Amino acid sequence: MGRSVLVTGGNRGIGLAVARAFRDRGDRVAVTCRTSGPPDADLLAVRCDVTVPEQVEEAFVRAEEANGPVEVLVSNAGIIDDVLLLRMREEHFSRVLDTNLTGTYRVARRAVRSMLRTGWGRIVLISSVAAVRGAPGQVNYAASKAGMTGMARAMAREVGSRGITANVVLPGFVPTDINAGLSEEFRADLVPQIPAGRFGEPAEVAAAVTFLASDAASYITGALVPVDGGLGMGH
Numbered sequence: 504m505g506r507s508v509l510v511t512g513g514n515r516g517i518g519l520a521v522a523r524a525f526r527d528r529g530d531r532v533a534v535t536c537r538t539s540g541p542p543d544a545d546l547l548a549v550r551c552d553v554t555v556p557e558q559v560e561e562a563f564v565r566a567e568e569a570n571g572p573v574e575v576l577v578s579n580a581g582i583i584d585d586v587l588l589l590r591m592r593e594e595h596f597s598r599v600l601d602t603n604l605t606g607t608y609r610v611a612r613r614a615v616r617s618m619l620r621t622g623w624g625r626i627v628l629i630s631s632v633a634a635v636r637g638a639p640g641q642v643n644y645a646a647s648k649a650g651m652t653g654m655a656r657a658m659a660r661e662v663g664s665r666g667i668t669a670n671v672v673l674p675g676f677v678p679t680d681i682n683a684g685l686s687e688e689f690r691a692d693l694v695p696q697i698p699a700g701r702f703g704e705p706a707e708v709a710a711a712v713t714f715l716a717s718d719a720a721s722y723i724t725g726a727l728v729p730v731d732g733g734l735g736m737g738h
Contacts (some may be wrong), residue, residue, distance in 0.1 A: 553606030675731025699732030
């Protein structure tokens with residue numbers, strides 16, 4: 504029958520690749536989206552803005568009604584709003600933190616509730632190489648993604664004895680809609696900094712996520728798993 508999986512922000516980019524990877528393994532997959540749903544009809548689309556607690560609860564209820572209690576949570580929903588620090592207004596900072604970090608808290612808290620009842624669960628938080636490497640104009644984004652480390656490790660200590668793991672995946676530069684506005688000059692300058700000599704693919708991030716959610720990774724928790732071609736090495 505597979506497992507019940509919920510992927511936030513699973514209608515495109517890395518989130519969609521993750522959702523498809525679980526589906527292809529026979530899992531029952533629901534994805535949250537704020538606007539348009541995923542292109543795949545066999546992925547359950549659930550409208551949800553993770554900054555709205557009531558919508559988070561509604562999304563879980565819908566996913567559970569269709570697929571059963573959520574056994575695997577992938578917190579991927581996120582935004583960027585790049586502004587240099589001296590020009591960054593407080594709303595730039597708080598908006599990104601509320602979506603990326605507080606939104607992760609909201610969905611993780613709700614998922615743990617059912618996982619504790621069943622005595623099994625997998626939580627995977629999608630962070631970024633920016634969390635450890637930093638990037639100009641991303642004080643807000645880097646802070647939100649770095650916060651996931653402490654969150655996952657605290658969760659791992661709280662629920663690890665109950666068969667629940669919590670891990671963090673840190674993708675490097677993976678061309679998706681969220682970074683489509685970056686200039687070709689920026690992209691060309693970035694490639695030489697990547698030991699692998701290329702950008703990543705969403706499917707490569709998905710492979711790490713599905714492994715961490717598998718039985719084979721049952722003794723891995725509180726880990727930071729980079730999928731960045733070596734971009735963040737040494738940080």
